[in-house]
Amino acid sequence: MEYVRLGATGLKVSQLALGCMSYGDPTVPGAHPWALTDDKAAPFYRQAIELGITFWDTANVYQAGTSEEITGRAIREYSRREDIVLATKVRGKMHDGPGGEGLSRKAILEQVDASLTRLGTDYIDLYQIHRFDDDTPVEETMEALHDVVKAGKVRYLGASSMFGWQFAKLQHAADLGGWTRFVSMQNQYNLLRRQDEPELMAMCGDMGVGLVPYSPNGKGRLARPFGEQSTRSRTDHVVQSFDSPHDEPVINAVQQLAQTRGVTMAQIALAWVLRNPLVCAPLVGATQPHHLQQAVDALNAQMSDDEAATLEAPYVNAGPSWF
Secondary structure, three states: OOEEEOOOOOOEEEOOEEEOOOEOOOOOOOOOOOOEOHHHHHHHHHHHHHHOOOEEEOOOOHHHHHHHHHHHHHHHHHOOHHHOEEEEEEOOOOOOOOOOOOOOHHHHHHHHHHHHHHHOOOOEEEEEEEOOOOOOOHHHHHHHHHHHHHOOOEEEEEEEOOOHHHHHHHHHHHHHHOOOOEEEEEOEOEOOEOOOHHHHHHHHHHHOOEEOOEOOOOOOHHHOOOOOOOHHHHHOHHHHHHHOOOOHHHHHHHHHHHHHHOOOHHHHHHHHHHOOOOEOOOEEEOOOOOHHHHHHHHOOOOOOHHHHHHHHOOOOOOOOOOO
């Protein structure tokens, strides 16, 4: 495992990040039915440590906070807090009260403390806003985020999935106020969803903002032949949005190259994402024993320009890539 700088910062992160959205209590309201409880998630946290994947990403809304709880327990049981770069997010709805949702000052100050409690730590390495908040002035958001950094509760700030102009507006507000800027962007990026390349990703490159993209395998669609179903794809309407006809030729191209090279489709899809020099550490979700090892193997899967061009040729822009 190699360790790379997160954007223009001095923070070193593993070249792959463990995405923890699939861990937590599947019985709580709003939870994903395929989520793994403590005992079932434990092997993946242990395997991540063994493979050197020490950048772990969760969010307050994942399984109503129980993903944070499981992740915090895993750090204490299988590692040391100082050896993990811990990331979580704020924005989604946690309760009906005025501080239970959004990026207002009240919400940020309330939710960062709630996340710290669930994670069982006194600081978060990377605190990310989970989408843009149209209902809150950007100045209010950026000042509140700056305050939690200065209070020692957060080390770095990141953002996730939004239009380029929205991200520019937030960064500009930080500059005008003398507040802490975002150092990373967590956006969806894979062979099926490349809409961010010309604007948001190009802007991040210009600003020195590191990319930690999620869904490098397109919600699993790039990891199996077109039409094959998994437990998640049968129940998740977001995954089902990848079943459109314009995705099929891309998936077929990945399958063909994987067969030619004698590797898995998931490795081909991830290797393509890793080719982008703006990408620091793609998030890899793991619910099967082979997922993390295959992701690590993809780090060494060199891809030629011709192979990449063949994969990219069938792509059709389908609009915003936020889910």
